[in-house]
Amino acid sequence: MVTLRDVAGHAGVSVSVVSRVLNSDPSIRIRPETRSRVLESARLLRYAPNSAGRSLRRSRTHLLALVVPDVTNATFTDLVNGVESRALDHDYSVLLASSPRMQPGSDGFNRLLNERLVDGVLLQKGDEAPIELVARALSHPERTVLINSGPVSGVATIAIDDVAAGVLATRHLLDLGHTGIGYVGGVPASDTSDRRQAGVVRTLADAGLTLAREHTTALGYTYRSARDAARLLLSRQPAPTALVVGNVNAGIGVLTEAAQMGIRVPDELSVVAIHDIWPAITCAPALTTVRLPMASMGATAVDVLLAGLETSDGDGTDTTSRVVDDPAPELVLRASTAPPPGS
Amino acid sequence: MVTLRDVAGHAGVSVSVVSRVLNSDPSIRIRPETRSRVLESARLLRYAPNSAGRSLRRSRTHLLALVVPDVTNATFTDLVNGVESRALDHDYSVLLASSPRMQPGSDGFNRLLNERLVDGVLLQKGDEAPIELVARALSHPERTVLINSGPVSGVATIAIDDVAAGVLATRHLLDLGHTGIGYVGGVPASDTSDRRQAGVVRTLADAGLTLAREHTTALGYTYRSARDAARLLLSRQPAPTALVVGNVNAGIGVLTEAAQMGIRVPDELSVVAIHDIWPAITCAPALTTVRLPMASMGATAVDVLLAGLETSDGDGTDTTSRVVDDPAPELVLRASTAPPPGS
DNA sequence: ACGTGGTGGTGAAACGTTTGTGCAGATCCT
């Protein structure tokens, strides 16, 4: 390790001068030639500041943790990208916590902030974790921002425009002429699913329609759960002619189950799912989706977190709550939607 | 922040005693009642050791970086899981570096080790990065292990059993009765692709066959590149009746292009891809693949890295090079392979 | 009474930074 001492020795100045020059401290007065001598020495010796020393002194680690339920789930990877990229813009690095041992409430999770390993935490909670429990597990709310996992009073929250997504999907089906529209939702207390469903309901209402209880499920966002949901909904009398699916993995599950049941998509059933990921292209038929600005949301979450750290710096009373709508949710037209049968 | 001083004050002992008790220093002699008083004070005050202070003193951050080309690529997410999980076993946390700004050679990448932000780096390089360039960009080879990205002399390397995977895929096609077998490879200098191809070649040779040059491509592991590759190979005269595809994303690309060309899979063409990810189930037809122990490889990589840090501790002359074969690559039979036409 | 040895701790240095304060010497003003 080459330290400030080494550079100082090489340049024939004191340690503090080296530190101030390298950090371009505005309060320093120094002869230009001394400054360049210092700079040159640092370059020559390949000095790099030791981050532990710096963190200790500044009490900032320039690290943040991104907690997601599962990196394997493609719906989160865009988020990861957005977060990492924006974090780097701010000279922050990202600690990835996706293991169950790192989820809220666990010891690992608490240590992140308690041991001051990271300056703040970005938390996208999973469906299994009830928000009340998560809220109670938050040891440092002022250093936490919830991603698509709110609201919790006293904690900054940032969400996608789920309502708009629901509206967009429903609007598309209405435009095609559907009236028997169902909704395949997430688990019961899922707030994203609630909001997406609200978008569906509202849009149907605007068209003088209602979302039938027997055309709605709340079994979860997974491929598996959606197959169950599809089997249920498609055996109702009358069956819906179109489904809005709250999640794209679930949407693919619906497609699979419909095929299994001998129901042709899009001829006999239209399917539009919310959230766009790559497999939506390659499944058969290619799935029409609503693309969500996940990366952008991740970036905004970083901004909110770091802004909170700047100002509050102790007492975090300025709890933000934003929904990102830029870029806006966007309909991605593929092959799983068509006018209803017999039209 | 509650520090050792606070605990010491509360318990009426010196700072060093608290530190030694909490770290259960074997060399300490202490009255049982004092010890429990210290423990109780720490519990009461919710003491948590400050990681910056600890890192500075111990010159270990208990952090490691996992550098991958792209988290969005599903082929890497299992690896991420394996790494994170095993790292936690060792009380290490994982810094995720997937942004281009964190790739080998970049400033961000170098800072990871130079500033001692992390103790070591796990590097899965991307296809665009030539291994020679990467090798030169490694400022601290002794703190680096290459994942599926070797070999580089002087650097620990860990790889999957690519040859076995190639063998397994080819064996399957031979067993079905195919003789016109082609290979869709990665970019030209890709060592994983070279090894997978070697497995194909060897298995064909064992059966008295050869891999025809005109039935081989090396255009890349991506969906896009594989569509080009498929178009090329399938318009040869004679066309292969079966393809081993070096990567699953590419495999799905082959499927798409075949459909586009009106070639029915598996009736007219069998496709088996190496590496198993979720979309392989949902594409049409479902893709037969060879499942690779990516998580296990990630775990082993962590073991190798940390072992290297223990022993070498300065001069890293014991460069390991392992291929993980447990669990072994496994054929996952789905719907994209069948006996050749007219058999 | 006096060394000896064990018990139960304490003190201080060090890890590498950052930053407020001090202090020589030079320059300037009158």
Next chain:
DNA sequence: AGGATCTGCACAAACGTTTCACCACCACGT
């Protein structure tokens, strides 16, 4: 010429931890 001001840098403390070295005290044997 003598104080005031400025220039250019050095000193030292502090962040929180770990760990080596040391010491006061007591009991014990002689």
